[in-house]
Amino acid sequence: MPRVRHSDFADPERIALPQHAVLPDYRDGGLFALIRQLRDYLDGRPWQPPGAPAASRVDTGPRKLVFILIDGLGDMFLQRTGTNGALLAHRTGRLTSVFPSTTASAVTTTMTGLAPARHGLTGWFIRDRRFGGVIAPLPTMRRDRSPIRAPLTVPRLFSYRTLFQRRKHPSVFVSPRDLAFSPYSSRHSRGADTVAYKGLQGMIDAIVETIAASGTGRMLVHAYYPTFDGLSHAYGCNSNEVITHFGRIDAAFNQLIERLRGSNTDIVLTADHGFIDSPPECAMDLDTLPGLHGMLTAPLFGERRATFCAVRQGADRDFEQMARECLAGKATVSRSADLIGFGLFGPGKPHPRLQERVGSHALLMETGWTLRDHVPGEQEHAMIGVHGGLSADEMWIPLVEARC
Incomplete structure (x- = not known):
């Protein structure tokens, strides 16, 4: 030990x-640093992935940026499974998640730029006696699935600013229809416009259409895709169901590159965490x-x-x-x-x-x-x-x- x-x-x-x-890297080698770079981009600096030399930051004009988070897509899974695919071909490195390595903690970091110590969402369940004890903050309910009825629950539970507020350049949040306007998503997407989609192809279409309609200025498209995570929970992270769906994600990523070619857009894709069985x-x-x-x-x-x-x-x-x-x-x-x-x-x-x-x-x-x-x-x-x-x-x- x-x-x-x-x-x-x-x-x-x-x-x-x-x-x-x-251990989570909160300096240059982790998800936290990547989101700091998104914040810098929204504040007017050239897009720069974490770990790249500062001297290489060259502003080549108002390029757009697409950030895609595939919930649950671990790097070790990608390296085992992605041979000959578009995702592995465009992989430039790896990052650590935050701790705990879970959606509530890591996705909240991507929506706020804050580490779990600051935003306080330290797992799917947290203890907060203001709201009745142990609760699930993302669906805003108690562990027994009863709704939280405390006054001003959402602003008191999520009392911080988002990544998108008070920035120089605009953002668009692309999210599944069943999640896009939930209390959690609505609170954490403040400062961005929201586009809801249905299905993997719907996400790709929404990203392409948003970029096409965005004009010539800078803009961040922040897209979230949850289905890979749900399949990994249900069937296991190395199951045929998950591997088959990964193939669909890989093909969709390749399609996105082709459809955005010549649009003056950078794409960065990552995950919130990986999986084990x-x-x-x-x-x-x-x-x-x-x-x-x-x-x-x-x-x-x-x-x-x-x-x-x-x-x-x-x-x-x-x-x-x-x-x-x-x-x-x-x-x-x-x-x-x-x-x-x-x-x-x-x-x-x-x-x-x-x-x-x-x-x-x-x-x-x-x-x-x-x-x-x-x-x-x-x-x-x-x-x-x-x-x-x-x-x-x-x-x-x-x-x-x-x-x-």
Whole structure:
């Protein structure tokens, strides 16, 4: 079990990471840096992918920029599966996701330019007692699927500015019809025009039509495609269903390049996270660990691969000892405050409720392992493909670029 030593938190000996963990890069080698470059583009600087020398920034006129996020498309999957395809041919490198490596955290970073430490969405589930305890912020409901009815829920839950507000150049947000005008999407696309589409071909058509209608000035098209993620959860990340759909995405990307040729447009494509599969024998249930369950004051939150726990006051050491014993080889345990201090959630002034949203302790799963619990009324979701952890397949995402 690798231990991380760092001088900026109180007790570095408490930090334990899973084997072969890939840490998020919040400097030049991660998704966070890529979104900073999108922000710079909107503020008038030449488009420049992260890691490229500053001296190579040459303004060749008002080029347009298309940013495409394929939810769940990991870099290691692309390298295994994309042989002879357009995406792999245009791959220029790889980036790390943020932590946790999950949609709620990473997509919010792409819509705001903020690290998870600042925007505070630290997993599909967060704990925020203003709204009833453990909630799912993206669909704005509690774990038991009851709606959140607190006054001004959306602006209080998402109280930060977006990537698109107060910028020199315009943006268009291209999103599936069933998501484009949800409370989450509407709040996070403020400052951009929204174009809704249906299906993969619909996304390509929407991007091409938006570029064609945009005139001669700069513009960012920010497009999101979720279907690959859903198929990976349902069938497994190396299933025939996923590989077949990847082929459709690859062909659509090639079509987009051809249709935008000569339009003075740069395309950059990446993902929010990758995937691993969790076999049934590695899917743990908290009910089978009554000793740990009894020390918690709330249901689990975060992700199945990066689980946050609210341990009752005075039970910290007992919880840590028991977790190390019963989860040996399956998960590591650390105090969440130490992970914040280590910088795992990224830079910037922490969200005022960050500590509450990551609990007192974090259980970080070894490759393949997951942990979940149950809440009355909650809809059960059996998942083969999972993400949220620190394995290479989850953390590395591709950087794909084309110049049209």
